[in-house]
Amino acid sequence: MDLSYTPAQEAFRAEIRDWLSRHVPAAPLPSFDATREGFEAHRAWEATLAEGRWGMVTWPVEYGGRGVDLIEWLIFEEEYYRAGAPGRVNQNGIFLLGPTLMEFGTPEQKARFLPPMASGEEIWAQAWSEPQAGSDLAGVRATATRDGDDYILSGHKIWSSRAAFADWAFGLFRSQAGSERHKGLSLIFFKLDTPGVTVNPIARLDGKVGFAEIFLDEVRVPASQRLGEDGQGWSICMATAGFERGLMLRSPARYQVAAAKLVDLLKTTGRADDALALQAVSQAWMDAEAYALSIYATASRLIAGGDIGPETSTNKIFWSELDVALHQAALSLLGARAELRPTAPDAGPVGDWLDDYLFALAGPIYAGSNEIQRNIIAERLLGLPR
Amino acid sequence: MDFTLTPEQILFGEVVAQVLDDHCNGAALRRLMASGQARDPSRWGALSDTGAAGVLVAEDLGGLGLAEIDFLGVAQACGHAGLPEPLVEHAGLATPLLARAGGPADLLDQALSGQASLAIGHPINPFVADADTAAALLLEHEGEVHLVRADQAQLIRQDSVDPFRRLFRVGWTPSADTRLLVAAEGASAWDQALDRGALFAAAQMLGLAQKCVDLSVAYAKERQQFGKPIGTNQAIKHLLANVQVRIEFARPVLQAAAAHAGRGDLHAKARISHAKLAADAACDLAARTAVQIHGAMGFSWEVDVHFFLKRGLALSHAWGGPDFHRARVTRRMLSAPLGPDQTFAQGAAHG
Numbered sequence: 001m002d003l004s005y006t007p008a009q010e011a012f013r014a015e016i017r018d019w020l021s022r023h024v025p026a027a028p029l030p031s032f033d034a035t036r037e038g039f040e041a042h043r044a045w046e047a048t049l050a051e052g053r054w055g056m057v058t059w060p061v062e063y064g065g066r067g068v069d070l071i072e073w074l075i076f077e078e079e080y081y082r083a084g085a086p087g088r089v090n091q092n093g094i095f096l097l098g099p100t101l102m103e104f105g106t107p108e109q110k111a112r113f114l115p116p117m118a119s120g121e122e123i124w125a126q127a128w129s130e131p132q133a134g135s136d137l138a139g140v141r142a143t144a145t146r147d148g149d150d151y152i153l154s155g156h157k158i159w160s161s162r163a164a165f166a167d168w169a170f171g172l173f174r175s176q177a178g179s180e181r182h183k184g185l186s187l188i189f190f191k192l193d194t195p196g197v198t199v200n201p202i203a204r205l206d207g208k209v210g211f212a213e214i215f216l217d218e219v220r221v222p223a224s225q226r227l228g229e230d231g232q233g234w235s236i237c238m239a240t241a242g243f244e245r246g247l248m249l250r251s252p253a254r255y256q257v258a259a260a261k262l263v264d265l266l267k268t269t270g271r272a273d274d275a276l277a278l279q280a281v282s283q284a285w286m287d288a289e290a291y292a293l294s295i296y297a298t299a300s301r302l303i304a305g306g307d308i309g310p311e312t313s314t315n316k317i318f319w320s321e322l323d324v325a326l327h328q329a330a331l332s333l334l335g336a337r338a339e340l341r342p343t344a345p346d347a348g349p350v351g352d353w354l355d356d357y358l359f360a361l362a363g364p365i366y367a368g369s370n371e372i373q374r375n376i377i378a379e380r381l382l383g384l385p386r
Numbered sequence: 387m388d389f390t391l392t393p394e395q396i397l398f399g400e401v402v403a404q405v406l407d408d409h410c411n412g413a414a415l416r417r418l419m420a421s422g423q424a425r426d427p428s429r430w431g432a433l434s435d436t437g438a439a440g441v442l443v444a445e446d447l448g449g450l451g452l453a454e455i456d457f458l459g460v461a462q463a464c465g466h467a468g469l470p471e472p473l474v475e476h477a478g479l480a481t482p483l484l485a486r487a488g489g490p491a492d493l494l495d496q497a498l499s500g501q502a503s504l505a506i507g508h509p510i511n512p513f514v515a516d517a518d519t520a521a522a523l524l525l526e527h528e529g530e531v532h533l534v535r536a537d538q539a540q541l542i543r544q545d546s547v548d549p550f551r552r553l554f555r556v557g558w559t560p561s562a563d564t565r566l567l568v569a570a571e572g573a574s575a576w577d578q579a580l581d582r583g584a585l586f587a588a589a590q591m592l593g594l595a596q597k598c599v600d601l602s603v604a605y606a607k608e609r610q611q612f613g614k615p616i617g618t619n620q621a622i623k624h625l626l627a628n629v630q631v632r633i634e635f636a637r638p639v640l641q642a643a644a645a646h647a648g649r650g651d652l653h654a655k656a657r658i659s660h661a662k663l664a665a666d667a668a669c670d671l672a673a674r675t676a677v678q679i680h681g682a683m684g685f686s687w688e689v690d691v692h693f694f695l696k697r698g699l700a701l702s703h704a705w706g707g708p709d710f711h712r713a714r715v716t717r718r719m720l721s722a723p724l725g726p727d728q729t730f731a732q733g734a735a736h737g
Binding site: 002102279291375383 | 390610617626716729730
């Protein structure tokens with residue numbers, strides 16, 4: 001146990017801090033989930049990051065990364081959130097599909113897909129869920145029918161984050177006719193502008209079009225766009241979901257920065273002597289710290305050769321509940337102004353707390369609902385019977 | 387940066403846990419309760435033989451010269467077992483304080499071997515635990531550290547809900563003969579004792595919380611209703627999953643708190659307090675969940691749950707209750723820089 005940074009780690013922090021201070025846009029970019037303009041502004045930012053080789057620091061140098069370990073990734077994330085840098089429009093690609101591609105992809109697939117993913121040239125959406133296959137993802141019905149060197153994709157995907165404006169999607173399809181449940185599935189990429197693909201944006205709780213439904217009507221794609229073996233789709237998805245829930249989707253710095261802002265709000269609203277307000281704020285701050293310490297512990301364990309296990313489920317429950325509670329505390333501090341849109345003439349400095357609160361309500365649902373995570377903890381960690 | 391425990395750091399905890407596996411199951415707890423005795427001599431002997439009392443004592447005084455984190459597993463194991471004997475206060479707090487304060491060498495040797503046990507009366511606690519079985523008491527008077535022999539003190543027993551907590555109001559007269567440290571030196575010794583007391587109470591509560599989950603899982607797998615084990619129901623699973631989440635996110639706070647406990651600065655104190663609050667919350671939820679899952683059995687003395695519920699209740703308020711520790715967290719939160727680059731911050735000592 002050594003909880004101090006090495007000189008190399010400190011130097012890494014100084015380097016990214018310096019670079020961000022010179023490159024982060026002075027004014028926040030418009031949301032990537034609301035308009036094409038905002039989406040493209042974020043794509044341009046991804047290109048800027050990639051030019052500095054900051055797009056995905058843990059990736060190998062050959063794919064535009066720096067080949068650093070998870071501790072340095074955490075340091076990068078800390079500085080990134082600290083600097084208020086733009087949200088990562090390609091997080092489905094770089095955090096979820098990227099690591100999975102590196103594990104399961106062919107050399108040709110890695111060379112084809114990773115560099116434009118790293119540069120933001122190609123932005124990815126996830127196409128797993130279907131109207132009848134949500135928590136019960138093994139109920140996927142969309143089909144991939146082999147036809148020579150191609151697959152013909154048909155079906156209905158939904159709740160695909162970023163799909164309204166993205167370029168590519170990675171979807172889960174039933175590629176073996178007559179197969180059931182977890183068997184006979186394949187993970188297949190498709191371009192969202194391929195003939196036969198229709199994307200309908202869906203308004204979220206906060207009014208943005210952050211996700212979409214995708215209709216596939218006999219969409220022809222080359223079989224080279226399948227990741228892994230035919231029929232291996234389920235295990236690849238579970239590996240991806242492990243990254244998603246466990247480590248990369250929500251880095252602790254996100255909550256530590258939000259908690260620091262919450263403490264500022266406590267002070268500026270003059271409520272630091274209000275015992276109830278103080279209790280809610282200090283709990284949120286402590287939970288953000290606890291989450292950070294936990295991820296440092298997990299990262300250290302993985303570096304030492306350990307595997308990521310059911311803590312992906314405990315993590316997901318913890319950060320999603322922390323996010324809701326933190327924003328509830330903020331709205332409580334704003335009082336009667338909590339309901340105001342920032343555009344209201346007399347809103348004052350209400351910031352993004354309201355929209356971020358509404359978004360936080362999705363946390364206990366996406367990436368595997370918290371109820372499913374509790375089943376996983378009870379059965380796989382505690383050993384209760386199914 | 388390496389947030390993993392070394393084999394040496396988990397060694398003592400594992401050794402003590404093994405002794406407790408052999409000597410401190412539910413039947414052993416019931417046997418001691420029925421006997422009315424203060425302790426089980428063979429268990430105390432086996433625990434003393436592990437050398438745990440030397441962990442935090444300097445090498446030149448006969449100890450191992452290790453740090454708080456090396457003792458963390460010992461305290462967790464004692465919590466998990468619901469250990470009646472005062473190993474945590476004797477080995478984690480009192481013996482190191484006696485050594486630090488320059489107490490008599492023969493008494494220190496006896497304390498290190500477990501032949502004599504020591505009790506500690508910190509001003510934050512109104513009563514002294516296990517004073518009646520102690521050879522000597524370390525007591526506070528206006529910041530000074532005093533050493534009082536058992537026969538120099540008047541003890542008034544205070545009944546605790548925990549059948550194994552032996553609390554006493556201690557009547558004694560400070561004198562130049564009993565004084566080990568003057569106030570100028572005593573203040574930091576008491577300060578360190580408070581931090582260690584809170585840290586090790588948190589470790590015990592984390593152990594207690596996991597014990598409550600372990601007992602509940604075993605019961606839910608066995609207990610049948612509607613023709614199947616109650617543990618197949620999501621209503622049961624989700625209660626236990628919620629407890630385990632609390633445990634998982636108290637543990638790294640506890641470990642980080644232990645790693646920096648020796649610094650004694652604003653950040654270290656706040657993290658110890660955070661650890662105690664988090665372990666307390668986990669332990670409280672775990673104990674109440676265990677009672678619920680055991681149903682009417684959980685509300686009785688027929689199963690072991692009540693031992694752990696009661697110990698948790700006692701430790702929640704020992705070595706500073708939730709209000710005290712929340713105030714220490716708040717002081718750090720409102721006065722020092724915040725943000726993701728401050729996770730492992732350190733600073734000047736702060737009272």
